[in-house]
Amino acid sequence: MKHVMPLSPFALEISGLVKRFDRPAVDGLDLAVRTGEFYALLGPNGAGKTTTLRMIAGLLRPDAGMIKVAGIDALADPVKAKQIMAWISDEPMIYDKLTPREYLEFVAGLWGIEPTIAESRAESLLAWLDLAPHAHERCEGFSKGMRQKVALAGALVHDPRVIILDEPLTGLDAGSARQVKGVLRERVDAGGTIIMTTHILEVAERMADRIGVIAHGRLIAEGTLEELRLQAGKTSGGPRDGASLEDTFLALVAEQAQAA
């Protein structure tokens, strides 16, 4: 698919991001994701991953901090930032009474995409995600995997430069998960940027260019898998060379818990 050339070397820049509910969920987070990068954000439950992504997507307003998406200040000009972003959560929120095609037409309308371009993209996305035979069926009878694919098609129909995904593979069967991963990889190869949280460490290990580990609302480690291993190995009992991401991740989180 055709892609707009990036304007900024960073798809996402976050600094001093804070969000408090009863306790701090995100506590002075700094993060930078390069354009064209597949970035995986890992962390234990309650670490602040989803809160962070929801603030980036414009679904939550931070208490403090700065968010820039492709150089656009997302807090000062959220509409402009949203124009180049897409958000997908673990629970696909689509309209049961619309067909996939109607859903894509609605999304295209919201993003103001030219009808001919939108229709062409919709057709190819539906075919690509094996949804074409169901394009005129209402989504109410769809499985979780099909619903997630409809949501993914909706996220891609406006050709976003930055795609934010919160646990997109949860509950998907092997075939659907592979299809979704393939679509995401293709987007990165085409110059798009993916920022994704996942608990499936194997996915992060195999797909991500860089991985960030977050705990208690702060970034505790960041880098390629090799860089993370090195970082974890500095502490006594840390993982050795060739350790899996799971070992590395657990060592980093344990180290942070001890420090706290």
Added chain:
Amino acid sequence: MTPGTAVWFARHESRLAWRDWLSMITAGRRERLRRVVIAILVFATFMHFVAYWMVGRYADAVIDKPVLTTITASILLSWLLMVSQAMESMTRAFYSRSDLDLILASPVAAQRLFAVRIATVAVAVAMMAIPLAAPFIDILIVRGGLRWIGAYGLIVAMGAAAAALAVGFTVALFRIIGPRRTRLVAQVVAAVIGAAFVIGLQVAAILSYGTISRATVLQSRAVLAHAPNLTSIVWWPARAATGDWLALIGVLAVSFALLAAAIALVAPRFGEYAVATTGAGASSVGRTGRQSAFKKISPRRALRRKEWMLLLRDPWLVSQTFMQMLYLIPPAVLLWRSFDDGNGAYNLLVPVLVMAAGQLGGGLAWLAISGEDAPDLVATAPVPARFVLRAKVEAVLGAVAVVFAPLLAVLAILSPWHALVASAGIVVATTAATAIQLWFRSQAKRSQFRRRQVSSRVATFTEAFSSIGWAATAAVAAVSLVLAIAPALIALLVVAGAWIMSPRPAAA
């Protein structure tokens, strides 16, 4: 207590029902309980005054045919509402998956639980009716003596009979039209049953006597001439309510026999029926026949179109939302009857239209604003939040306009002034109801439409009082614009009160 017995299941069910009820009246916040209890006591006291005003003078009435006719009609009306409630509960029991998998997979005799569950519907229906009827029965007891206590027994019997009928009807639907359609049909029928009797009596009153009063029909010579003798079994429920103990025992015996038969027949197969509902929704693949090209469309228009499509494609929501429109049938008949008459009928019509518009607007506004099934998608779209809200409000006003335009057009031909007042009232009442829903918006699934009142009692009451206020304003304005200032100010105060009490939206 031995696990797996009927008593053990009854304890389990009653605990769940109690917590569900508690959560419903406190909207999930236990700290509100004290305030809710005080509010209930105040309301109950107020209702006793209302009851004294309405039925106090009938406590010592001689039980003759007109009195029996009126009491029987009231009992029938109440019972139909109870049947409606029981059908709604029974449908939920069949289709709710919550714990059925656990129960059916466990090594206990599941029919015991299902027997308890059917009995629970009977108890719940009676328990819902008792608080509503209690003020009237209490006043009759105080003024007319203990004989009226039989009315409480009658309510229990009515609950049992309503549950028995609901079970029979739901199972019959299962067999005739299958589990896929039963849910929708049962819920629509339940709603129609609840409204049909009232509407039928009003239409009969209008056609026969030109008034909207139900009592006119019930007390008419024509009805009394066809009413059976005083010794007839038809009067047993009414006699049971007025203290005829033999009649009460008879009514209770018949009702409990019906319930026992329903339980005995259905409980052993309840699991089978419930399992049949699994995937009933999944198999309902609706298809749109044509493939039209994508159209150039603004975000606002896309949102409006989406709201209308979602509403039109959901027959259950359409039935629930437009059920209130059934109450427009009597005024429509009145309008038709009054084609050659003067202003009297139009003065009556204007507030009915305004009230109905307010209620419809409130329901549609909840669906459009709170019942957004893809809130993240809309929130992450590059459209300012105010545009989204404006589009949704436009969708609501558009739907209300479509419903009321034909009635207003007819009224405009008959009386342009009344049509003008009604139109203004409809716009204001709909806008006010929409604004209240906007101020109290909270994210919910559209399928929770029936339970939307739970999320905010303040929104529910202010929306209702606002509609009543604007209806009163329109009624007075039809006669005198100057006099309408007072009710308009009261309605404005209600709306302002709603705004003051509304939660401040969290920044997003």
